[in-house]
């Protein structure tokens with residue numbers, strides 16, 4: 001039984017586009033009248049208030065009127081894995097603390113789109129990896145993956161790890177926005193098929209490179225054109 005309705009966005013790595021995809025899914029659901037909120041359980045690498053943290057980017061991209069501290073209660077400036085950044089700040093965070101912050105972030109929302117930090121095996125606290133948090137929350141997961149060379153291995157490893165933990169995966173979103181020279185990369189043409197075959201999960205679409213300022217309407221239009229949202233709607237109705 002899940003603690004609140006939601007979907008956990010994990011990725012094959014850091015910097016694969018989880019923030020953009022999380023914002024895009026939240027914006028698309030909101031455009032359909034679903035009161036979706038966002039949550040980043042732990043973030044590191046930028047100072048809250050600088051505008052560069054994921055919580056602030058998520059709020060800017062979706063237009064959700066929320067406090068960044070509610071979206072990311074545990075925020076550390078050091079550009080280190082969340083656990084190490086927290087240790088350096090002399091703050092002890094536990095899985096229980098994260099679940100409690102999640103309940104606060106979910107308050108008043110119909111559903112919560114949750115962005116992980118890095119990949120599924122990243123330690124978030126002294127007592128949990130990202131996958132442990134997903135399991136504790138009882139949420140289904142979606143994997144964000146790069147479109148180019150190397151993605152089959154990373155995506156399959158992520159899918160197998162989540163499967164081993166018995167976390168339901170609703171699909172994979174490929175992101176064109178983080179790979180250099182995709183037009184020179186012949187693997188792009190076969191990666192989707194290979195990922196579906198090896199992981200057993202559907203690829204719900206390829207997120208294109210966005211130019212210029214990212215705002216809710218751009219994301220809503222992009223999802224409409226590029227992503228099959230039906231498995232997301234179904235997962236949230238569970």
Ligand SMILES: Nc1ncnc2c1ncn2[C@@H]1O[C@H](COP(=O)(O)OP(=O)(O)OP(=O)(O)O)[C@@H](O)[C@H]1O
Pocket residue numbers: 011013014015016017018019020021054116117118175176177178207208209210211
């Ligand atoms: N489709 C896209 N179009 C344009 N820029 C993109 C796209 N996807 C990602 N980027 C850019 O690539 C960088 C990494 O993406 P992003 O921050 O979303 O990754 P992430 O997986 O959320 O990383 P983290 O693990 O730090 O949370 C950012 O600067 C982002 O703006």
Ligand SMILES: [Mg+2]
Pocket residue numbers: 018019020054115
């Ligand atoms: Mg991010």
